[in-house]
Amino acid sequence: MGHALLPPSGPVAPPLKTPTSVGLVRSAAALSGRVLTEAGAPLPGVIIVVQGSPSVSSTNSDGRFLVPLAVADPVLVFSCAGYRAQTVVPPAEGPLSVTMYATTGSGSDAATATAGSAVSAGGRARAAALPFAQVMPAFTGGEEAYKTYLRENAHYPADAQAQSLRGEVYVGFVVDEQGRICDAEVVKGCGHGFDEEALRLIRLMPWWQPGLDEGKPVRVARTLRIIFRVQKP
Numbered sequence: 001m002g003h004a005l006l007p008p009s010g011p012v013a014p015p016l017k018t019p020t021s022v023g024l025v026r027s028a029a030a031l032s033g034r035v036l037t038e039a040g041a042p043l044p045g046v047i048i049v050v051q052g053s054p055s056v057s058s059t060n061s062d063g064r065f066l067v068p069l070a071v072a073d074p075v076l077v078f079s080c081a082g083y084r085a086q087t088v089v090p091p092a093e094g095p096l097s098v099t100m101y102a103t104t105g106s107g108s109d110a111a112t113a114t115a116g117s118a119v120s121a122g123g124r125a126r127a128a129a130l131p132f133a134q135v136m137p138a139f140t141g142g143e144e145a146y147k148t149y150l151r152e153n154a155h156y157p158a159d160a161q162a163q164s165l166r167g168e169v170y171v172g173f174v175v176d177e178q179g180r181i182c183d184a185e186v187v188k189g190c191g192h193g194f195d196e197e198a199l200r201l202i203r204l205m206p207w208w209q210p211g212l213d214e215g216k217p218v219r220v221a222r223t224l225r226i227i228f229r230v231q232k233p
Contacts, residue, residue: 157193167194
């Protein structure tokens, strides 16, 4: 029995926190929802980015938004002045509710969500990084070099392989101005040793090509989806 580790369908996104509740509804071509403060009031002016795509939206005066979908398995980044950034991975179906906290608030750093959702508060470096840049960071050498890196460095968890288990892990991190990987963290894991292996792979990566804004290197937060799949001969 062999094993394979597949690259992500496309890099995904960074973090954001607001005293907020976010309700998401998935449609065929867009994600819609609403952002509320912790007190239940609508929160206008929240920027929503789909990481790995040019899709950007913002909430209206009623806290509602509509984000066009341009990638599979989207990850949303919510940001607003006075609030900590947070990455939200929408569930395959059903609503997602998230409570977020202001940077000066007394709430816990840990975001809370309904069952089945996946949310990460993220580290300080990711919170301070841009969720999107004019030129996004990229693995040096492109997609083929990325696939080669995974093939040569992935260690399939022994227990998971013995049970023919597969896994899917989202890892968030920052690509700094030099292209270094910083502040890597599992955003959404699945256990069975997959989380630790995905995090190891990200931390061992060679330097990336940094993101650019107006031609200048910038710090950009990214999230990769790494799929582990056992393959029978």
